């Protein structure tokens with residue numbers, strides 16, 4: 375390692391028109407890894423504002439997240455700069471199935487590094503990518519056998535749409551998607567993400583048809599009247615929409631309708647898959663199999679970016695099955711990178727060795743039962759408890775009309791995102807006073823999303839419920855008044 379900055383003199387002629395600058399090879403003023411680790415909260419805030427997302431800081435301040443610097447994380451907990459342990463019921467929107475720094479996953483990664491293994495899997499075939507693909511095909515039901523590896527949920531969903539669109543063929547270019555859907559923010563899937571905010575003013579593809587989520591009659595009508603429809607894309611459980619499920623019967627009828635009309639069904643399992651619902655794939659609850667699906671988030675076992683599109687062999691071969699079409703699809707630079715594959719392989723093994731699916735089903739049911747008891751205790755605050763496994767939505771009543779007249783104008787002064795919403799106030803108080811982290815919901819500001827790691831035990835549920843009970847027990851007026859007070863000077 376160089377202990378002084380390198381100053382290499384390059385004798386090459388300057389590029390045409392470029393001024394000669396002797397300092398062009400000088401070392402820029404770079405921060406080191408040690409600098410990053412030791413950074414103060416104030417420095418972090420400045421750099422976040424200057425180089426990442428100044429607007430986002432505004433929301434962090436509203437919720438009190440700007441006061442926290444995480445120093446380490448283990449299992450169900452973060453530890454902040456003051457040594458405070460924070461219970462993680464947010465779980466990175468479903469990215470932390472194995473909790474933080476699961477010892478088996480860390481050990482697999484360390485061993486891989488110590489053995490000088492290779493990472494990039496473009497030139498040669500990769501034993502790691504092959505093993506991961508085989509594992510996913512083994513777990514996935516039916517003939518969901520063909521795997522594309524990528525790095526994000528959006529990328530996996532892009533690949534899912536592409537494989538389905540090619541298999542459907544050029545005469546059936548239309549894609550059905552659902553109200554309140556979230557499939558990612560990259561340019562292609564943005565056309566299937568039902569958010570005016572995220573769509574901004576981007577040019578989207580015009581070949582889409584929107585239907586209400588879970589409405590089989592609307593889908594039947596669309597399929598019957600528009601022969602150009604070739605693909606339907608649905609989250610099996612809507613996450614960003616506020617944990618919305620469709621009944622088992624809906625999925626069975628959907629499968630039958632797709633078969634009847636030759637429409638391909640793409641199931642987005644980026645958030646609800648990887649065991650979060652108590653089955654590996656949420657569609658397994660209905661006993662039906664889609665034509666294409668996508669996983670991400672927890673596939674990286676909380677340590678890396680890993681995503682997969684899994685297509686039925688029939689669909690895949692139709693889309694990319696010949697040498698000529700194979701290269702249309704071929705993998706991305708970082709698709710199937712070695713250590714990420716090993717991390718995912720170990721994660722999948724841990725999931726079954728530790729019976730995380732069984733734990734999710736049992737403890738998830740316990741969480742929902744305890745939340746329902748709180749709903750009975752605070753009917754004027756909690757409107758609904760829904761979901762399954764560790765994909766749970768807690769919806770609050772809209773208090774904007776029930777709040778005393780005195781407080782209403784003050785709430786009106788708050789940011790648009792928080793008006794009428796208790797979830798922001800409750801979430802902020804849970805973090806500030808009770809060391810519990812929960813997640814907010816993109817499209818429904820009255821819903822808190824609970825997506826703890828699948829290793830969550832009853833004791834963690836008890837800890838969370840005790841905290842929530844204490845917050846709710848103070849009553850809406852005090853929760854709102856304190857929150858408004860906490861915003862003073864921000």
Ligand SMILES: Cc1ncc(COP(=O)(O)O)c(C=O)c1O
Nearest residue numbers: 526527528556557558613644645
């Ligand atoms: C259902 C669903 N699909 C796709 C995505 C996009 O995943 P990513 O953020 O990894 O691109 C998300 C992310 O939250 C999601 O919840």
